[in-house]
Amino acid sequence: MSDxxxxxxxxxxxxxxxxxTDDLTLNVARGELHAVIGPNGAGxxxxxxxxxxQLRSDSxxxxxxxxxxxxxxxxxxxxxxxxxxxxxxxxFLDLSVLDNVALAVQAHAGHSFHFWRNARxxxxxxxxxxxxxxxxxxxDRADGPAAALSHGEHRQLELAMALAGNPRMLLLDEPMAGLxxxxxxxxxxxxxxxxxxxxxxxxxxxxxAVFALADRITVLVYGRVIASGTPxxxxxxxxxxxxxxxxxxKEGDHV
Amino acid sequence: MTGVLNVxxxxxxxxxxxxxxxxxxxxLAGDRFVLTLFTRIVIMAMAATSLNLILGxxxxxxxxxxxxxxxxxxxxxxxxxxxxxxxxVQWPVAIAASALFALVIGAxxxxxxxxxxxxITLAFAQMAYYLVSGLARYGGDDGLTIYKRxxxxxxxxxxxxxxxxxxxxxxxxxxxxxxxxxxNSRFGMAVQGARSNETRMRAIGFPTYRYRLACFVIAGTLxxxxxxxxxxxxxxxxxxxxxxxxxxxxxIMVVLGGMxxxxxxxxxxxxxxxxxxxxxxxxxxxGTPFFGSSAAARGSEYxxxxxxxxxxxxxxxxxxxxxxxxxxxxxxxxxxERS
Numbered sequence: 001m002s003d004x005x006x007x008x009x010x011x012x013x014x015x016x017x018x019x020x021t022d023d024l025t026l027n028v029a030r031g032e033l034h035a036v037i038g039p040n041g042a043g044x045x046x047x048x049x050x051x052x053x054q055l056r057s058d059s060x061x062x063x064x065x066x067x068x069x070x071x072x073x074x075x076x077x078x079x080x081x082x083x084x085x086x087x088x089x090x091x092f093l094d095l096s097v098l099d100n101v102a103l104a105v106q107a108h109a110g111h112s113f114h115f116w117r118n119a120r121x122x123x124x125x126x127x128x129x130x131x132x133x134x135x136x137x138x139x140d141r142a143d144g145p146a147a148a149l150s151h152g153e154h155r156q157l158e159l160a161m162a163l164a165g166n167p168r169m170l171l172l173d174e175p176m177a178g179l180x181x182x183x184x185x186x187x188x189x190x191x192x193x194x195x196x197x198x199x200x201x202x203x204x205x206x207x208x209a210v211f212a213l214a215d216r217i218t219v220l221v222y223g224r225v226i227a228s229g230t231p232x233x234x235x236x237x238x239x240x241x242x243x244x245x246x247x248x249x250k251e252g253d254h255v
Numbered sequence: 256m257t258g259v260l261n262v263x264x265x266x267x268x269x270x271x272x273x274x275x276x277x278x279x280x281x282x283l284a285g286d287r288f289v290l291t292l293f294t295r296i297v298i299m300a301m302a303a304t305s306l307n308l309i310l311g312x313x314x315x316x317x318x319x320x321x322x323x324x325x326x327x328x329x330x331x332x333x334x335x336x337x338x339x340x341x342x343x344v345q346w347p348v349a350i351a352a353s354a355l356f357a358l359v360i361g362a363x364x365x366x367x368x369x370x371x372x373x374x375i376t377l378a379f380a381q382m383a384y385y386l387v388s389g390l391a392r393y394g395g396d397d398g399l400t401i402y403k404r405x406x407x408x409x410x411x412x413x414x415x416x417x418x419x420x421x422x423x424x425x426x427x428x429x430x431x432x433x434x435x436x437x438x439n440s441r442f443g444m445a446v447q448g449a450r451s452n453e454t455r456m457r458a459i460g461f462p463t464y465r466y467r468l469a470c471f472v473i474a475g476t477l478x479x480x481x482x483x484x485x486x487x488x489x490x491x492x493x494x495x496x497x498x499x500x501x502x503x504x505x506x507i508m509v510v511l512g513g514m515x516x517x518x519x520x521x522x523x524x525x526x527x528x529x530x531x532x533x534x535x536x537x538x539x540x541x542g543t544p545f546f547g548s549s550a551a552a553r554g555s556e557y558x559x560x561x562x563x564x565x566x567x568x569x570x571x572x573x574x575x576x577x578x579x580x581x582x583x584x585x586x587x588x589x590x591x592e593r594s
Contacts, residue, residue, distance in 0.1 A: 052458065078460035086458070092451040103448045107460035112445040113469070119441045161459065 004063075005030040005169050005199040006051070006082075013046055013223075018086035020046040022055070022223035028169075028216075033200040034193070035210045037241075038220035044203040045087055046171045047220070052084040052200070053077045065168065079108060082130035085158040087203075089253035094148040097138060100146050100157060104164035129164060136160035137190065152183035159190065169199040176206040176240045188212060211235075219243070261366070262585035263578065267518045270525070274424055278417045289415070296528045298484045301427045303520035304434060304509035305477035310506065312438045313470045314450030317372045320505050321355045321361070323475050325497025327385060327482025328349025336392075342405035346483055352480025354472055356383070361471035365464060377499055388494040398493025405487055409466035412578075413474035413487055421566045423484050430477055435517050437473070446470045508580025511569055515572045522577050534558040535579070 006028040013021040015053040019042040028034040036044055049055040051062060055073035061070045064082050064169050072080070102125045109125065119125060133139050135136065136156045141149060149157060155175055162170055175191070176184045188209050193255060194200065204210050210217065211231050219240050227237045234240055271587045274297065281290040302324055309315040330349035339345065364375040393399050404413040413419050437443050448456045449463040456463045495501070506525065512523025535555040542551030573580045 054454075069455075074457050075460040075462055078458060084458060086455070086580045090452060092448055092454045092455065095447065099444070103444055103461075104459045106441055106444060107456075112441040112461070112466060114442075116436055116440055117446045118436075120439060122441070125341065125441075131445040165460065242385050250469075 003030050004028070005032075005065060006201065007061075007063040008051065009061045009063075011047070011050055011057045011062070013043075013163060014058055019049060020223050024060070024220075024225055026218055026228075028199060028201055029206050029252055030199055031119055032215040033195045033202060033213055035214035035217045036220060037204065037207070037210055037217060039220075042220040043223035044220060045173060046223070048084060048087075048155050048201075048203055049173050052082065052171055068239045078165065078167075081165075081168035082171065083162040083165055083169070084171035085145065085162045085175060086171060089151075089154040089158060091146050091154060091157060091161075093145070095146060096142070097144055097149065097157060098126070098129055098133065098142040101132050101160050101243075102126055102162050102163040105129050105132070108165040113170060127208060128166075130191060132160045132164040133157075135190075135194075136250045137186070152186075152230070155179060155183070155187065156190075159187075163194075167198065169201070170194070172200060172204075173202055175202070176204055176209055184209065261423055261582075262588060263518075263581045266522075266581050270518065270521065271428075278420055280350035282417075290416055290420055292528070292532060293415070294423055294488055295485075296524055297420070297423045297427050298481055298488055299505075299508065299528060300521040300524035301423070301430050301484070302481035303505050303512070303524050304430050305474045305481065305503045307509045307514065307516075307520045308434050308437070308477070309471055310509050311519070312434075312443065312450065313446050313466065313467060313474075315365070315423070315471060316373050317364075317376040317471075317474075318376075318499065318502050318506070320474075320478055321497045321499070321501035322356065322360075322380035322383045323478030324482035324485055324501065325383060325387060325492070325494070326353045326356055327479035327484075328486035328492040328496050329393070329399075329482075330479075331405060331483050331486040332401050333393055335401045335403060336399060336576045340403045340406045342407045345405050346480075349479050349483045350476055353482070354476045357472040357475025357477075358468070361468045361475070365467050365471060380497060380502055381499060384494050384499075387497065394493070396494060398491055398495070400488060401490045401492065404490065405483070407426070419487070423488075426480065426484065430480075431517055431521070433477075442466065442469070507566060508526040509576075511566065511576050513576030516575070516578045519576055519578040526577060530562060531558075534561055 004027050008024060008026040011021050011024045024047065036047065038044055045095065046055065050057050053072060057070070061068060063069065063078070064080060069077055069080065092103065102119070105125050105128045130139065130142065133142055138153060138157045138160055141153060146157060159175065176187055179187060184206060191200070191213055202210070202213065214231055216229065217234045218229055219226050219234060221243050224241050226243055227234060227240045229237070274293070277293050278290060281287060302320065306317065306320045309317055314548065327349040330346045330352050334345045334348060360376065360379045364372055367375055388396050407413070411418065422447065428581070438447065445461055445466040448461065449467055453463050482496070485496065508523035508527050509520050510523070511526055512521065513519030535558045538558055538561065539551045539555040542554050569576065574581060
């Protein structure tokens with residue numbers, strides 16, 4: 001099964017009486033962009049947190065590139081090549097843009113018990129950081145403070161940081177959230193380019209983006225998978241139309 | 256011109272030169288008090304600088320940093336009491352003891368956050384305080400007089416006031432330089448990242464706990480070294496060295512001078528200790544024409560009533576402390592130059 005990058009088997013997560021993830025099984029093939037959609041409260045962010053290791057699953061197993069990572073803490077999952085971006089922008093706001101990405105590079109460059117050499121002049125950290133900023137289209141903002149960036153640029157910085165460790169797979173939690181149409185368009189173009197090199201799991205509300213980008217789509221409702229397939233299959237699926245897309249249509253979202 | 260020659264760097268340079276030349280003034284003016292006062296200021300500045308490493312750069316609000324002053328001091332005092340005067344024994348023991356204390360305290364307290372971290376560090380420091388107060392053999396509450404300062408090889412003689420001052424000053428500058436290197440290294444970036452956003456640090460692959468712990472131990476060790484100097488300076492150690500108000504003084508020095516800046520804690524230590532020393536005098540002199548000399552003298556005992564609001568003003572209106580004010584002043588000056 002070496003063509004599977006990520007396998008989640010029978011994952012569950014409860015918060016008190018609420019079942020956020022309910023016996024969920026999900027497979028992501030190597031090289032595909034797999035989107036996870038679902039109405040609010042379907043457990044998408046919980047799923048990302050479980051996959052990245054931020055939340056412990058109550059039961060179930062997670063395999064990444066064939067290895068069981070169920071018991072690994074977040075930083076070790078990240079080091080093994082599974083990078084995540086955050087839904088709520090989570091940056092080092094008081095550091096410079098380049099510092100943010102350089103820290104992400106440093107995380108993958110062995111331990112940080114180096115006490116003397118100036119890390120801000122260390123090209124083994126700075127050069128890959130600049131390259132990642134370039135890929136995310138943020139080169140011109142490198143030296144400013146991260147706090148001064150616009151919302152859309154924060155998203156790009158998030159992406160640059162996820163890319164900095166040369167991951168094998170990205171877990172992207174709503175990268176388009178709060179972006180204007182123009183910024184969204186840029187992000188879609190960027191993800192389309194990244195998709196050539198990486199496996200991506202994308203949680204996203206923006207249906208237009210999801211159907212434009214995804215190779216496969218999994219639909220979650222109340223922590224359960226109700227359908228999984230190609231965009232065409234999902235569009236045609238009666239269950240999905242009823243549970244999710246139907247609602248969206250009523251609200252005036254065009255799919 | 257804003258690169259190197261600005262108000263901030265100029266102030267730092269003046270401070271450094273002033274501190275280096277102070278014994279010359281003291282010698283020429285025959286003023287021995289000023290040398291004693293500034294030896295104490297330099298030692299406290301070193302303790303504040305070590306606290307700044309965890310408080311300013313690491314975001315770890317330790318309310319028990321005076322414990323290291325006490326541990327370093329008592330290591331010297333106890334060994335001297337047992338007849339061991341060699342600095343080559345006393346100093347390594349003091350450093351090892353404070354490092355070990357920091358390791359244990361840090362390992363436990365760094366698992367908590369926010370108010371809990373403050374309370375735990377405070378509680379451990381108070382434990383050390385009461386422990387030392389109970390050591391009857393070493394003077395208990397009354398403290399312990401040190402009859403002979405740490406002995407090193409000639410010509411280094413700590414009993415020589417000028418030599419001792421320069422030793423303290425050299426160690427202070429070494430500490431400032433060491434911490435400046437440290438915070439710009441990979442280790443320093445990891446520690447500052449953990450201050451800025453620890454969740455994110457973990458998510459990108461940093462085991463933050465061990466970096467924060469290492470940082471905590473380094474700060475504690477340097478704090479212990481300041482305690483060694485303080486004990487030698489006063490020829491005396493007492494539990495009061497590690498009382499919680501002393502930890503508060505160190506925090507005030509850091510905040511007053513400017514958190515997470517190289518020279519802030521030094522500026523803060525000078526400002527606080529000079530105010531403590533001269534505010535009573537200023538009140539007395541300023542009050543005499545209005546209230547008569549006896550009333551003004553009585554009033555000068557309440558110098559803290561002036562000190563409190565003064566600190567409040569700095570915290571409220573100068574977010575970056577005195578160093579922050581200097582930086583703002585520098586920005587104004589260079590803006591005027593450009594226009």
